[in-house]
Amino acid sequence: MKLTKQLGCNIGYLMLIIFLLSTSMILPSILITAHSTIDLTSGNISNSSPTSYANRMIMFNVTGESYRYERISVTQNGGTLEAGNLRIQLMPWKHIYWIEKNMDGFFLANVTKTNFYIAFLYFSNGSNRADMILFEYSSALYKRIPFVGTCIVKNSSTVVNRPITPVLMLKPEPKVENKLFATGPELYLVGDVGYLKLNSSTLNLYAIRNTLNPSSGWNELWAVLTGQSGEYYFSIIYMNMQSTDKVILGHTLRLNDFYVIEQKIIEAEWRMKQNVYTLTISAPREVKNFWIDGFQFQFRDSSSTVLIDEGNHSLHITENQTESQKVRLRFSRWSCGSTSNPLILSIKSPTTISAEFTKEYFLKVNSTIPGVSGEGWYPEGTEVHVKAPTSVESGNVKYVFESWIGEIKTEGRNATVFMDAPKSITVKWSTFFRVNLTAEGLPENIDLKYNLDNLTVQSHPYQTVCHWVKEKSYLNFSLSFKDESVKTQYPTIYWTDSKGNEVKSPKLITAPEKLTAKFTTQKQITNMTCRVSLSSLLDTGMLTVEGKIAPPFKAKVAIECRALGDSWKVLKMVETDQAGNYRFDWIPDTMGILQIRARFSGDASHSECISNIKEVAISSSMLKFRRLATAFNSSTSTFYEEIGAPNEFRKNFLTPLNYGIDFLNMIYPHFSEIWPLGSIIAIVSSSTVLGLLYILPLTTILAILFTITFKKSISGKVLTPFGIIWGVSFCYLLLEDLNAMQLLQLPASTDMIFTASLAVSTIGIIAAAPPIVISGMLAKRL
Structure with missing residues (x-):
């Protein structure tokens, strides 16, 4: 019975071994079929950026024993794998399904800081047999383990937690003598160590296992990949035996965090192992990169040595290496004499080759106007010839060559630059504007002569004459007749610009211009304005007369004035500017209401015109009061300077007086129109301000002290003399402004005396009246 049981067990294991041997032939094909949605054997694969599979896994359960x-x-x-004293925790990271054989496969891994295991478990759902391939990195152990037990796969998935070991201390090294070589833009593997480009990173590649499978049509390269940031990858790279350019990055796991990289085609060509030699490439230190079969390498110094296998290979180096924006190295040839880049090398032995470069400098040609050639890169020591056009026209503007600026040899517009360093040269241009001239108002058959600076041009009316004038220069222009008798028929001529304004020669040209000579048998109608400003009258005794004549032109204008009822008299002949403006500053010597106007007598082209009349009131008393206040201010300031009074005291003392004068300047222009009381009102108002600011505080204090001391109020009779003086002064100044006092022929100082009397009496009344009221109120309480 015992023997029968043992025999049955052995037969069962024998059948399992036969099953495993049969499935081992199809294992590579299962491994290639990485995912049910991707058929790698047909090459139909997305070449998109790698993406992680979601943290989901098909639900399954496998238990068994070998x-x-x-x-x-x-x-x-x-789960766990127990093999003798070995107990390994395994975590699934990828599921594949092989439709033809109706088999499921699961990739599993165990990662520690110094080692990792990769396992592939495959079986048919519902069967009692499963097979596992187990690989250990540190020992390079590769073994197959058959199991008998339970194998179940469900049609649903679930979220699983991936183990994370961010810091690994694996020792990257090859574990096998690699027999699969490949080179291309994304993979360079010659020998046991190579490089793989993954996205923007270049990973070091270490071969850890080769599997050659003629029956499946795919060779397998198992590799460990390492990055510069401490990341480690396990990857299986497939190479199609029927097509050397079909290389696939297959099942790839980032060991740090179980991130799964999506499969992709690698741009490279593979071949079986051949003789390996060294290729030494040298270039100037400024050159940084070179490419072998499209894979980019960097120079560590002025030379670099790489392993390369026997056969033909493409060598490419940077065509232009820029040191700065103005200096660069340009490839000229290889040391073998070839100028081809890339160069096809036939490798049969260790090879040394160098790239020769020529230094080039950049020539910068600065020009605000197009049409100047020569800017670009030139070899060191080259003589470059550049040339500028004589002129360039752009509409109504012409740019004329003037000179070259820079380190350059010139012969007019032709220039030569010796390129021993980066150079910058500049073309200097002169700007000219087109001035079109024409004449209107004449018969078309009349012969005309335009006199333009030193040039005479013949033409006819309504025909346009073009003349180029340099920017910001003056153009002298005039027009004459070949037959002088025409001038008597059309005596009136004036010029207008492109805006319709009248202009005269010479004219400053700052833009394209059109000048039109207009002839007429009638004079041009003119208008004129007149304004009178009193803003400076009280300060300087001067008023300003100003205005404008239209259309604007240079003319002589008479400024006229008269008192009411008198005849006009000319004050001054003034000249308008080019814009037609005039101005006249006048110190009036006549008091009362004055009328002022401006008059243009006309000329050969323009009619006579008279401006509007402006009336102003000039008060003798007002002017004398202003001079009196200014004199008091000046003498007081001088007095305090002589006695050495502190600056702060002088400032505080004179501030109220300055306020009073400013107040007078402000109100007089408004009151001057109230004739004849305007000037008297202004004097009284200003004196009131002075009384309030200067005297009132002192008289108030004195009134309070007097009332307290003598126990009685101050009598209102104190105001009587101030009132009499104020009334007499008011009457005199009123008659003076009405010119009624001229018959008495009083001395000149009389006006000043009565003006001062009015101001003082006003100050006295303002300074005395409030204290008298306060004194009366206080006396009643005592």
Whole structure:
């Protein structure tokens, strides 16, 4: 019975071994079929950026035991493998399904800081047999383990937690003598160590296993990939035996965090191992990169040595290496004499080759106007010839060559630059504007002569004459007749510009212009304005007469004045500017209401015109009061300077007086129109301000002291003399402004005396009246 049981067990294991041997032939094909949506054997694969598979896994459960008593128990959440004294925690990271054989496969891994295991478990759903391939990195152990037990796969998936080991201390090294070579823009593997480009990173590649499978049509390269940021990858790279340019990055796991890289085609060509030699490439230190079969390498110094296998290879180096924006190296040839770049090298032995470069400098040609050639890169020591056009026209503007500026040899518009360094040269241009001239108002058959600076041009009316004038220069222009008798028929001529304004020669040209000579048998109608400003009258005794004549032109204008009822008299002949403006500053010597106007007598082209009449009131008393206040201010300031009074005291003392004068300047222009009381009102108002600011505080204090001391109020009779003086002064100044006092022929100082009397009496009344009221109120309380 015992013998029968043992025999049955052995037969079962024998059948399992036969099953495993049969499935081992199809294993590579299963491994290639990485995902049910991607058919790698046909090459139909997306070449998009790698993306992680979601943290989901098909739900499954496998338990079993091998004939060597190795045990496995694993689900989608992980499990264990027990083999003798070895106990490994395995975590699934990828599921594949092979439709033709109706088999499921699961990739599993165990990662520690110094080692990792990769396992591939495949079986048919519902069967009692499963097979596992196990690979250990540190020892390069590769073994197959058959299991008998339970194998279940469900049609649903679940979220699983991926283990993370961010800091790994694996020792990257090859574990096998690599027999699969490949070179291209994304993969360079000659020998046991190489490089792989993944996205923008270049990873170091270490071969850890080769599997040559003629029956499946795919060779496998198992590799460890390492990056500069401490990342480690396990990857299986497939190479199609029927097509050397079909290389696939297959099942790839980032060991740090179980991030799964999506499969992709690698741009490279593969071949079986051949003789390996060294290729030494040298170039100037400024050159940074070179390419072998499209794979980019960097120079560590002025030379670099790489391993390369026997056969033909493409060598490419940077065509232009820019040191700065103005200096660069340009490839000229290889040391073998070839100028081809890339160069096809036939490698049969260790090879040394150097790239020769020529230094080039940049010539910068600065010009605000197009049409100047020669800017660009030139070899060191080259003589460059540049040339500028004589002129360039752009509409109504012409740019004329003037000179070259820079380190350059010139012969007019032709220039030569010796390129021993970066150079910058500049073309200097002169700007000219087109001036079109024409004449209107004449018969078309009349012969005309335009006199333009030193040039005479013949033409006819309504025909346009073009003349170029340099920017910001004056153009002298005039027009004459070949037959002088025409001038008597059309005596009136004036010029207008492109805006219709009248102009005269010479004219400053700052833009394209059109000048039109207009002839007429009638004079041009003119208008004129007149304004009178009193803003400076009280300060300087001067008023300003100003205005404008239209259309604007240079003319002589008479400024006229008269008192009411008198005849006009000319004050001054003034000349308008080019814009037609005039101005006249006048110190009036007549008091009362004055009328002022401006008059233009006309000329050969323009009619006579008279401006509007402006009336102003000039008060003798007002002017004398202003001079009196100014004199008091000046003498007081001088007095305090002589006695050495502090600056702060002088400032505080004179501030109220300055306020009073400013107040007078402000109100007089408004009151001057109230004739004849305007000037008297202004004097009284200003004196009131002075009384309030200067005297009132002192008289108030004195009134309070008097009332307290003598126990009685101040009598209102104090105001009587101030009132009498104020009334007499008011009457005199009123008659003076009405010119009624001229018959008495009083001395000149009389006006000043009465003006001062009015101001003082006003100050006295303002300074005395409030204290008298306060004194009366205080006396009643005592």
